[in-house]
Amino acid sequence: MQVTIAAETKLPTPFAEFKLIGFDTESGQEHVVLALGDYQSDEPVLARVHSECLTGDALFSQRCDCGPQLEAAMQKVAKEGRGVIVYLRQEGRGIGLINKLRAYAEQDKGLDTVEANEILGFLPDARDYQVAASILDTLGIKAIRLMTNNPEKLQSLQDAGINVTERVPHHVAGTPHNKHYMATKTKKFGHLL
Numbered sequence: 771m772q773v774t775i776a777a778e779t780k781l782p783t784p785f786a787e788f789k790l791i792g793f794d795t796e797s798g799q800e801h802v803v804l805a806l807g808d809y810q811s812d813e814p815v816l817a818r819v820h821s822e823c824l825t826g827d828a829l830f831s832q833r834c835d836c837g838p839q840l841e842a843a844m845q846k847v848a849k850e851g852r853g854v855i856v857y858l859r860q861e862g863r864g865i866g867l868i869n870k871l872r873a874y875a876e877q878d879k880g881l882d883t884v885e886a887n888e889i890l891g892f893l894p895d896a897r898d899y900q901v902a903a904s905i906l907d908t909l910g911i912k913a914i915r916l917m918t919n920n921p922e923k924l925q926s927l928q929d930a931g932i933n934v935t936e937r938v939p940h941h942v943a944g945t946p947h948n949k950h951y952m953a954t955k956t957k958k959f960g961h962l963l
């Protein structure tokens with residue numbers, strides 16, 4: 771997957787002032803990386819590969835754990851003074867925003883997150899991490915310490931050619947609204963929660 775750095779600017783946040791790097795890809799999808807400190811040196815860098823979740827990241831949804839996980843990743847990178855957050859525009863585990871909302875509507879009727887994707891004709895998880903590998907490669911990052919609870923994501927990133935030297939557990943507090951969702955992630959996706 772061909773990716774190019776299209777823009778670089780500053781992103782001041784409550785946690786740190788990140789470098790914000792915008793990527794264009796041959797598929798037309800745009801992605802961003804928040805980077806801090808000397809992320810290009812040889813030492814494996816603390817990293818999160820975060821999948822877009824408009825409802826969780828921007829609208830404070832309590833159906834999932836995405837918003838608090840994004841914030842926690844920014845805080846951990848700020849604390850270390852060095853790290854990257856690859857923000858991938860793979861909304862709804864790759865099925866897109868509106869289809870995710872359709873999947874939520876199915877869950878409102880009693881299906882779990884996997885069954886809801888399947889009844890709509892999608893894979894339970896349609897994400898592709900090849901683009902993350904290309905982005906990290908373009909940034910000159912050779913090895914990462916990955917903040918995740920998802921063993922499949924870790925494996926997929928390794929399969930895409932990324933050297934993951936360590937999994938850093940990335941737990942956040944649950945809510946009454948995401949209890950069932952988190953339980954399904956543990957049972958059906960093997961999340962280490």
Ligand SMILES: Nc1nc2c(ncn2[C@@H]2O[C@H](COP(=O)(O)OP(=O)(O)OP(=O)(O)O)[C@@H](O)[C@H]2O)c(=O)[nH]1
Nearest residue numbers: 821822823834860861862863870873883918919920
């Ligand atoms: N299709 C679908 N996507 C969802 C649903 N809930 C959250 N998502 C999407 O799932 C993605 C996040 O995946 P998660 O399984 O929560 O976490 P992860 O990134 O695989 O694993 P961690 O690294 O541990 O956070 C985001 O793209 C969300 O938009 C849902 O019910 N259906």
Ligand SMILES: [Zn+2]
Nearest residue numbers: 823826834836
């Ligand atoms: Zn979410």
